[in-house]
Each structure stands twice: as C-alpha cells, then as structure tokens.
C-alpha cells in the first residue's frame with residue numbers, strides 16, 4: 030500500500046475510532062485508487078480523498094416509541110449524507126440491532142461509488158436504526174417508523190436526500206415512513222423509493238437488486254468465456270435480494286443449490302426453483318429460522334444447522350445475506366473446491382483478507398458496489414417516474430436495468446484495464462465509480 034493511501038486510512042481511523050467496517054471499505058477502495066492518484070496529483074492537492082472519506086453531514090437522533098405493553102422504548106436513528114457531488118443523497122435505511130455509526134458509514138461510503146456507477150444523478154448516503162423489526166407487531170413497527178420520520182423528515186426531500194429500504198426495511202416500513210412524511214410536510218412527493226405500487230412505487234423495484242446481480246454475473250462469466258446457463262450456484266440469505274437472485278438465475282437456466290438463514294443453510298440438489306422460490310417470499314422478512322421449515326416442506330433438501338453454505342461445491346457463489354459473511358476460512362474452502370467465480374450480492378460480504386485470498390487464487394470477483402447497483406438504479410428510475418408523474422411498465426424497467434448492469438460491467442472492466450489491473454472488476458468498479466465523482470467534485474470547488 031502506498032504512502033498517500035496509508036495516510037488517509039490513518040486519518041479515517043483516528044476520526045472514526047472503533048468503526049472497523051468503515052475502515053475496511055476505505056482501505057479496500059483506496060488501495061485500488063493508488064494509480065489514479067499518481068496520475069492525478071491535482072486530486073491530492075484538492076484534498077479530494079480527505080473530503081470523500083468525511084461525510085458531508087451526519088445526524089444521529091433519539092427515536093422514542095411505546096411498545097404494545099405500554100413500555101417506553103428508546104432507539105437511535107442515523108442518516109449519514111456522504112456525498113452530493115452527483116445528485117441528491119441516495120441510499121437505504123437499515124433497521125437491525127447491530128446498526129451503529131460504523132455500519133451506516135461503511136454503507137454510505139460504498140453507496141457513493143455504487144451510485145456513480147449507475148450513471149444516474151444520485152449522490153451517496155445511508156441511514157438506519159438499531160431497532161429490529163423482527164418479532165415486533167405491525168402496530169409497533171408503525172409507531173417506531175412514525176417516530177423515526179418525525180425527526181428524519183426535516184433532513185430529507187426529493188431534491189435533497191431520498192432514502193429507501195435495506196435490511197429490515199421493506200414495503201411495510203417504507204409505507205409507514207412515507208405516510209408520516211406526507212402528514213408532516215403535506216406534500217405527496219417522491220421522497221422515498223421502494224414504495225408500494227399504489228402510491229408511486231416502481232414496477233419491478235422489489236426484484237431489481239437480485240435481477241441486476243444475475244445480469245452482472247452473466248457478464249462476468251461471459252467475459253471469461255463461460256455461460257451462466259447450467260451453472261450450479263450457491264447463494265446465501267433468504268431476503269429480498271436472495272429471492273430476486275434465485276428467480277432470475279432460474280430464468281436463465283442456472284441451478285440454485287443453497288439458501289441460508291439464521292439457523293444454518295439448506296442444500297437442495299434438486300434446485301431451489303418454482304414453488305420453492307415462492308416459498309422464499311413467504312419466509313422473507315419473517316425473522317424466523319427458515320431452514321428447518323424449508324427442509325420439512327421439501328424433504329429432499331438437506332439442512333445444515335449453524336453452518337454457512339461456502340463449503341459446498343458450486344460453479345458460482347453469490348453471498349446475499351450481510352457484510353463479512355465470507356471470511357478467510359470460507360475463502361479457503363471455496364478455493365479448495367475449485368471456485369472460479371464469486372459475485373457479491375450483499376454489501377461488502379467478503380472481508381478484505383478473504384477477498385485478497387480469492388483473487389490471488391484466480392477467483393474472478395464481482396464486487397457488490399457494481400453487482401448490486403441494480404437496486405439503487407431502479408430507485409433512481411422510481412425518482413424519475415415520480416417527478417414525471419407517469420407510471421412505467423415492468424418490461425421497460427427490466428430493459429433499462431439490464432442495459433445499466435451491462436454498462437456497469439463494461440465500464441468497470443475498461444477502467445481496470447486502463448489503470449493496469451487487467452480484468453479486475455474490484456479495482457475497476459472503484460476506479461470507474463471514483464472518476465466521475467472526482468470530476469464533479471473538482472468542478473464544484475472546495476465545498
């Protein structure tokens with residue numbers, strides 16, 4: 030690692046102590062940017078990286094609500110507005126018990142590059158709360174969302190900051206958040222994405238992230254002379270992203286052999302397809318152990334309690350659960366099993382150590398900020414639909430999504446090639462995402 034980059038990582042660590050996930054993404058991104066900074070000393074002079082790793086604004090607020098037993102509950106809410114060089118801050122809200130500033134900052138930082146890669150006019154931001162909607166009643170979730178929005182509404186707006194969902198924030202939460210926003214500002218406007226179809230949501234947004242991941246993976250395989258059709262794919266998770274990924278993989282003739290949940294993983298050699306993919310929808314967001322009921326319903330499937338699916342032999346691995354789910358031992362198991370392709374569905378699912386090991390051992394990796402950008406890309410399309418006040422057809426959305434994912438792949442591949450990395454999509458995505466933001470930041474002066 031070069032001196033300049035090391036120096037920025039030190040700054041980040043000092044300013045954000047105890048936030049390893051944030052340090053991890055900064056280290057991963059900046060390492061790829063070394064040759065770019067060598068070529069563009071003016072970026073260093075303009076303090077561009079130092080500005081990039083410091084959110085433009087971060088808010089933290091108390092969220093008070095009353096549970097069904099009449100007990101007062103207090104949670105913390107966050108919104109980190111990272112970078113608005115390309116457009117309004119854009120990024121999801123995550124509601125999960127492990128949410129703290131380090132998680133929101135890592136997600137917000139990644140979102141800058143991801144959003145830039147889409148080619149659409151969206152800056153980067155992320156928010157959330159340590160509130161866990163799993164196991165809460167609808168009424169409790171509604172009261173929490175209303176209280177959360179009662180503070181957040183003053184910091185967001187269709188031209189300022191447009192949140193969406195992430196882990197723990199789905200259609201139900203977006204609905205309650207939207208209702209409260211509208212009540213407070215007395216305007217019906219596109220301030221959130223991932224809305225229900227009856228009130229401005231985009232046809233196809235729910236499956237967009239998963240579909241986009243598979244389009245990206247198909248490109249990656251094709252560039253290496255392989256076809257996604259007929260491939261055995263191990264995926265993790267059981268949420269929205271997993272569901273969309275499984276659906277599109279089946280569509281394209283690949284075979285999904287695993288899914289996972291809090292209780293372990295399922296190996297289904299017959300393939301997770303047809304009614305089993307529909308069953309994922311039922312399980313989605315249930316917060317319950319999902320493998321045991323799956324194995325009961327489909328007895329040919331094998332249930333491995335407490336384990337992750339990375340030890341199975343597959344042609345392609347797509348982690349769709351959460352950050353750092355692939356660690357060095359998992360990476361070693363994958364390589365030992367002859368793994369050639371990993372396409373990241375979840376945000377930063379691979380530790381830096383595991384990522385380096387995989388790439389050093391000839392695995393082609395599709396990084397999450399490129400591969401899962403289809404979700405936020407369709408969010409930006411939803412923003413444009415809301416501004417035009419004209420609904421779009423699903424086929425139109427799917428076609429745009431596919432084009433965007435192809436373009437992201439090609440621009441990441443081209444950027445990596447240009448800066449001497451060869452076919453390295455991890456470096457290429459960082460560089461291509463960065464260059465556009467850098468150009469806009471340079472043009473906009475020292476702000």
Ligand code: 2IT
Pocket residue numbers: 119120121122143191192193194195196222376401402404405406408
């Ligand atoms: O990680 C992500 O890109 C998201 N959670 C979606 C963000 C968005 O604004 O649609």
